[in-house]
Amino acid sequence: MRNLGSFKGIGLIGALMLVIGVGCGKASNEAAGKRAQAAAGSAAATFAGGYPIRVVTTCGMVTDIVRQVAGERGEVIGLMGEGVDPHLYKPTRNDVRELLEADIIFYVGLMLEGRMTDTFVRVGRQGKPVFSVTEEIDPALLREPPEFEGHADPHVWMDVAAWSECVAMVAKTLARFDPAGATVYEENARAYREELKTLDEYAKRVIGSIPEQGRVLVTAHDAFGYFSRAYGIPVKAVQGISTESEAGVDDVVRLVQYIVDNQIKAIFVESSVSGKNIQAVIEGAAKQGWEVRIGGELYSDAMGQAGTYEGTYLGMIDHNATTIARALGGTAPERGFSGKLTPAHE
Ligand SMILES: [Zn+2]
DSSP, rough: OOTTTTTTTHHHHHHHHHOSSSSOOOOOOOHHHHHHHHHHHGGGOOSOOOSEEEEESHHHHHHHHHHEEEHEEEEESSSOOOOOTTTTTTOOOHHHHHHOOOOOOOOTTTTTGGGGHHHHHHHHHOOOOOTTTTSSSSGGSSSSOOTTTTOSSSSSGGGGHHHHHHHHHHHHHHHHHHHGGHHHHHHHHHHHHHHHHHHHHHHHHHHSSOOOGGGOEEEEOOOEEEHHHHHHEEEEEEEEESSSSSOOOHHHHHHHHHHHHHHHOOEETTSSOOOOHHHHHHHHHTTTOOOEEEEEESSSSOOSSTTTTTGHHHHHHHHHHHHHHHTTTTOOOOOOOOSSOOOOOO
């Protein structure tokens, strides 16, 4: 019942099979990753160039954690900016050049950047160290929703504690790649993970303050499964796990009924996903005499504007937790857990 996009997942998995080009089931995802690794021969690579290390990353969430860990030893170039959807992103010619000129590359993995897989394999074959930050994560921390059988949900950053494990992985990988900086990477990661721990506790507290009856998160696409698990709020999404699958009329109708039946006060739009489905849901509910409002815009697969607090991983999660809690009747400070958040009316 929690996922209305369940049938849509099948189409996506089919598409994934084509991309990966090997049999079905769990092994395929891992096999693709291992092939990219084998091609790269990256385990043995160590940095021998001049500092700063040129690190190329994909979406903002990875860019930010790598920046935090690398500090001044690395120049981190993120390929995907504000509002960019990683599920649909195809590398440009310029991106390929950046990747070829990189000393080391980090991406999320778990097929999030599905249309970049071929490029990672190609760049890896040329000897570049290419790493997925989720590669060594404890499988117990990953979600494998039934409609996505054999594949883990890639939106790991939505659970701060799980994402913190990816920070540790980045530190370990950089320390191996650049042993001279090992202490710096470990210390940067330790300090950053302390902040993440505070953020995680904050999110648990404010989401937990929403009255149980209305504690449901309705969003455009199913990016909040980890958030749901970590912070105890059921989620409903119009679209499936990847934005590659289109939401059907049935999905919208079912969601409208759910909102009307449960008198859900607010639903949310996402910065990297079209709001047209959410608009259809609001109109559908209005026809049945139930007014549901937009509770705010959430950052799902992309962060806010670069240079702003919302353009950092901390700010992104703080914004989401605070916005959701406040719109659904919970208690959260207007400026979030560290007082840096831009209030909604500004
Ligand atoms: Zn997504």
